Amino acid sequence: MYHFNQGTGNQAQPSSSESPQSGSNGNAFSAFGISHSNQNNIITTENSGSGSAAAIVNRNTINDSSSEETPHDRTALPITLSLTGNNNNNNNNPNLNSVNAATNHILNVPRSTLGAAAAAADLALSNNNNTGNDPNGNTKNVRHYVYSANQPNADSLLHLDLQENTILPPKLTNKELRKLKDKNGLFSLRLTPFIDNVSTTNQGLYFDPIVRTAGPGSQLVIGRYTERVREAISKLPENYHPVVFKSKVISRTHGCFKVDSQGNWYIKDVKSSSGTFLNHQRLSPASTLSKDIPLHDGDVLQLGMDFRGGTEEIYRCVKMRVEINKSWKRKANAFNKEALNKIKELQKLTNGGIDEEDCSICLSKIKPCQAIFISPCSHSWHFHCVRRLVMSSYPQFVCPNCRAACDLEATIESSDSEDALSESDDEVQEDHQIQQSQLKQETDLVNKNNSGVSEVNTENENANHTGQFNIFYTSPHNNNNINENNHTTTSQLDPNVLNSLGVQLDDPKDDIDMEH
Amino acid sequence: MSRLIKEYKTINAQDDILLFPETADNLNNWTAMITGPPNTPYEGHDFKLYISIPDAYPNSPPMVKFHREAMPHVNVNYETGEICLDILKGEWSPVYNLLYTVQSIERLLSEPNADSPLNLELGILMREGDKTAYDSLVRYYLQRQK
């Protein structure tokens, strides 16, 4: 069904980025490769039709400011991936400001805006032409582009093909936009396997959660994981990879995600054979290009349909839930920080002054917006760190810090004070009341799941307790958190302590974005 | 992975113990040098430890061993260098780190455990209470290598 380009000028440059729906219905797609371009050479790969793929990374440096922090960012954006037929020689000449070079090949960007890099860009373009390949309208070469944060003309690069009745969200202010972006200024997308309990037969392929980041104007290809892909992406950091799955049900180029300058994500089916389903609605008939459909946080996306009943893993469709722009990671705000401080102070008091702010397992600080597990012996760790320990010997738990053993299944509410371990009757009574109200509040919050943090503030009489347990709600969407909460036990709080702290919450209306 | 990096930074900041990774890029294999504690027959000798970090670290313990045929100790297999220490097996906790592990092994040198001997004869000597023989035999092995 798929065959490679037979020398019809499918070059590896980033030059052929005419969007796939520009009407070219040439050959079928090709596999992935990476093209390389730099200041003076655009290396073209002439497709010899032999099908041997090469993988070269297109590295153009981005403005320095955004490429510092993590090892991930050592790879300079933008990056493009496409099928190549041959090997190329690489020259690694980083290109200042060559973001523009990348754009040039795509559109006729007015050169006047380029400044110093104009010459380089010109060269790039001319080299491009020298190879004599005309990328326009010949192939379905869906390329995977990841642009940097400062990509100009991002929206025009995308060639969005929207349905007539699509209403886009209103344009966001800069401040709001910044909230959506991560610290490198990129938008993000997270895909987690959607466990469909309704249909027991169609389980869907299980995969580790996929997180991708990309600047505006980027186009992330969705497809099948092949050897070529593996070679192509081997040098890239994971969050710039295309979205690939090991399933034969998924076409090699199945669809693509696009993101515009407002942080809106779109999904498009690029002539897949087995279809793409957004919230159970098929985007387009088989082997037909679909329009760009806007994606929303929490959407369920299914790629392909099970083949042969999905008995083998490689014949399973992929079902996933989409999370957009870091909705799974809330940033710290005053409310969360306040809550964390309360926890710390409580711990200090119960532990006799030992300030534990580090998770002793990963050695990082315990910060707001992290799921925290507090043991009965008042030691706390990130839930992510301690989960394995908890699960392996559940319901017994031996504290890694102090080796105190406890039973996590022990009922929190003791019916009467008689069997209290070491507490006076009064204390137990009060604890009991506190725990009751906590449980009530937990269920209350569950009911108000998506209504946001500000709601909590209205329950003033219970303000004492919210400081403690709101920590557990890191991602309001995820119902699974609720289950986890049932298993965590809170430290035995001395109600006097709470009172002495005078726990009051700040008004969360003053949301301060702590990361800026 | 970042946990290993954090440990690396902490360890570098301390000078008193010699513990370093194979290369700054490969934090999965470390080497440590420990000195024989005073008042033991190991005093005055240095020992090399080979540490290898599994993927599941810190949830699973690092694999530590001495150089082969270098450490005569009740809880060390002389021929292979394998160490029998509780925290390296069942008693491992993710809050332990490499530094603590190496220090525990140093402590093991001064406090051998007769209950789980990997060196049978030394274990017998210890159980018999023949400290002179134990010390002399250990010194013999250590001196012989030099």
Add this chain to the structure above:
Amino acid sequence: MAPSGRRTSTSRLIGYGAALTIAIGTTAWLLWNSSKDEDKDMRATNTSQLYKSKCIIVTNSASDSPNIKWAKILADPNVVLIIPPKVEFPQSAYENHVVDSKDIYKIIHCNTMAGVWACVKSLKKDELVLNSNDLGENVPVDIVRYVKHISNVEDMTSVLDEVE
């Protein structure tokens, strides 16, 4: 196959002869090599001593004897001395007993007999030299698994003198 006829029988004979010569030559060479090794061995450890490493349990009869040249014995890197309880060694009384400080580590003192046997088992030397009458007890039967040869002699001087 070889052609038949008279010529073949001659060539066959020649072939056999050659093969035989080679075989003899090889055997002779191998024997010569091994005898060279043996010579080396013997030169190193004396004709009667085919074992390189020795573990000597020094009992009173040996330690009381002034004639054994301990210093020389201990100079051998493959020798180790085990001193059972209640034996004094080295004895400063005898000049032959003055041992170089760098060889002191080869003298292992034990407080119990069980310790003595444990040491013997641990050391796994080729030969064990002792005087069991002096020791007052028999050699445990399992010692044979740990050493190649046991020389249980009344008079150690005979065995030890040859270590020169």
